Amino acid sequence: MKRRFVETIALALLRGTAFAVLLATILLIGSIVRGGAGVITWEFLSATPTEGMTHGGIFPAIFGTICITLLMIVMALPLGVCAAIYMVEYAGSSGLARVIRASVNNLAGVPSIVFGLFGVGFFILFIGRSIDRVRGGGLLFGQPAMLWAAATLAVLVLPVIIVNTAEALTAVPRSHREASFALGATRWQTVRRVVLPQARAGILTGSILSVSRGAGETAPILFTGCAYFLPRLPIVHLGVPFTGLSVPMVNPLDQFMELSYHIFIMATQSTDAAATRPIQYGTTLILVALTFILNLAAISLRVRYRRGLESR
Amino acid sequence: MKMRRIPAVAAVFACGAAGLAGLLAAADTITVKGSDTMVILGQRWAEEYMKAKKDVTIQVTGGGSGTGIAALINGTTTLANSSRPIKAEEKEAAKKNGSDVVEFKTAMDALAVVVSASNPVDHLTMQQVGKIYTGYISNWKQVGGPDKRILRYTRESNSGTYVFFKEHVLNNRDYAADAQTMPGTSAVAEAVAKDPAGIGFGGVAYFAGNPKIKILKIAKDDKSAPISPLLAGGKVNFDAVWSETYPIARYLYVYSAGQPKGAAKEYLDWILGPEGQKIVEKIEYVPMPGEARAERAAAN
């Protein structure tokens, strides 16, 4: 009888805590939606901040977030995917693979602010300043810029991409590879024609998750390129030779505004933090919505993909 | 398939980055970095100036006076806003990097010491403020208030306000360890408004007009009368600041690496001229004495 009683209580408690976590999530999101929903208008999304950032919209921050995330993906995705391919398909379980794996795990555990320090010390001061020294004529690369912020974020999301890609590659049944080898395919042919097509959805999931992670990070970009306020978009007009036309292009050497940083400074150092609360809530809601859409896409993609694999 | 497209995209980006190198120098961009106290001011200046001059872009960032001067030394900004004078070693560091820093006094600012509106204390002496912030006075009843622990709010160490206060009010002693450092003066204002036992300080512009906050009168010493930085109507008392009868006032500086040239020079001239100084007055800072006085004389 007593055993039965203990079991009932204990299982109820476990269930209770699980739902408490669910509740906490709902409360967190609920408070942000409640605070921010009223602020979101087309103007809020499309206008620039005005009057010392106490009015106006957040378009430059949205634009900056999108640019830096795309740039980050361009830098991190090919590297991460290739690293994962090497780790799973070539290195196997050799000593080297173990070292790589350990590095990936440790990279995932490095605090994000340390990436920020690294970004300043390595990308800006070492690489950037070296380029400037070779180039001559003043500072251009050796200062905070979107390029370096994106590079810092790329290092940060690298383990996310590698882990997810490796997972996707491992999920491809071994028999498929063996069949391909038996047909005389080389290792690369097998990877390219057999493994990668099947792992594509998994790799996509990984890259979406990394986008969402990168879009939400603040600490690594604090010193590597974020601007408190930028009255224009980080765009330059590049002249096309011989045509006299100019093409607008995102300028990776410019600073930028960014959503998560915007939330941080608006909440702590804006000119009137109490009066601009609605803007802060609105910005938060946009950032949360952005990451949620990405996460939901990744989760549903993964669920579909897993089902596909299991039914095979 | 997908794999093949990625290097191409990367190559486009890389070429773009390289191509930009030459173009960037040509753009008329002024970057201004530094004092959080001056961010409101700097942004207003920039907004108004850009309205008048469409071809100039001014980019204003905060982060604290130390941040701005550091950026100036490191060569990453055109101008630095600072709410404290540049230090000798900072000047030295800039010289080592190849530039002589030039100073411009652009406005004045009265630092207000504030408490919650519900706090009965309404004036303190400089020494009392110093003792509170260094931790020698820790209860409001020691300065004539209720029996409550004093909660001290200060600024981050990168702010000019922090340094100015440490030098002029704390006489270079350390802040009490339990003083909470806030990232901006508005955060101080928000904290003090919510905290009946709190005390904070910062540029008077951030506190004037907030009904939940009381701006204290400050006495130079035991013998002098306590003086408020505000006039009865809630406007800043310019004369008390210019004559230094209100004891905690300072200049707000703009620094440039070398004599400013071109767009930066025009911008600075505009700031120091009547239009720039009018904006100073509009957002409750104190315009520079010379300019404003001359203007008043002209008006009379």
Place this chain on the structure above:
Amino acid sequence: MDSRIESKIGKAGTVPVVPGAVRRLRRGRWREVFIETFLRLNGFIAIAAILLIFIFLFKEGIQAFRTIPAGHFLQSQELDFDNVPQTVRLWQPVGQNPKYSLIPLLLGSFLVALPGTLIATIFGVACGIYLAEIAGKRTREVIKPAIELLAGVPSVVIGFFCLATLATFVQDALGTTFRLNAMVGALGVSLVIVPVIATMTDDALRAVPGYLREGAHALGANRWETITRVVVPAGASGLVAAILLGMGRALGETMIVLMATGNAAQVTLNPFDSVRTMTATIAAELGAVPQGGEQYRALFLVGSLLFVMTFLINLVAELAVARMRRRLAL
């Protein structure tokens, strides 16, 4: 993600190349070699990143010792109002006589990380056990994505939530002196690491083979007894790893503590005092210091310390996972 990678990467690469296939394609072989070399270079990127982080952090950090006497990282002397020298443990790097004691920062970090980890462990482990052992398929499909969504919430958002909503709530409920204090930070940080711990607990317990449970049931154990006596002990190393990784995250969390802990670098053991963590110190001060200066290097030293601490925690966690895999012979 973290070290779940161990369980997810199998031995797919051990398939031998059929020799004949390679020999037939002479030109193809060079391509193979080239591609493999290229991929291997990419494979080294993670190792390179870790090494570079290590080098560039320590290169600056170690130089702090050139101008700051080592003892000053613990305590230093200062005259009080009566000009009597006092021993102080302060982090106040700006001023005539800068103070660089790391003690308040370390205490601050642990005062946030330990309660945060404790709270997250209670909820995270319970949640993980519930997911792995009790929840039906339907409930699982609701709670699991919810946890993943929570994991996806940017930390600055949680920081904002703590600052704007949670801090007031906590102060009203508990009547704390400081509105922003270590506990508010700990609660915020626990929101970040509950998903980490829950997901990893879930993974670890699901890796426990079913026959162990069946055996326990056959011996007459009920579900609760099976969980506490069989499943959890079998997955214990995985749980330890989950908690350790959670703690590593808690120590390294920056934006939440910067926004929610009040940032007073004081020597205290009271979790309801305002504190200043190592991460918040770097985030708040690095942007404001001239490169190569004394404070700049001191901040890199703090970063190096943080890196070493999280590195060791991760290492132990990884060993724990390896141990579990060995024990369960996975």
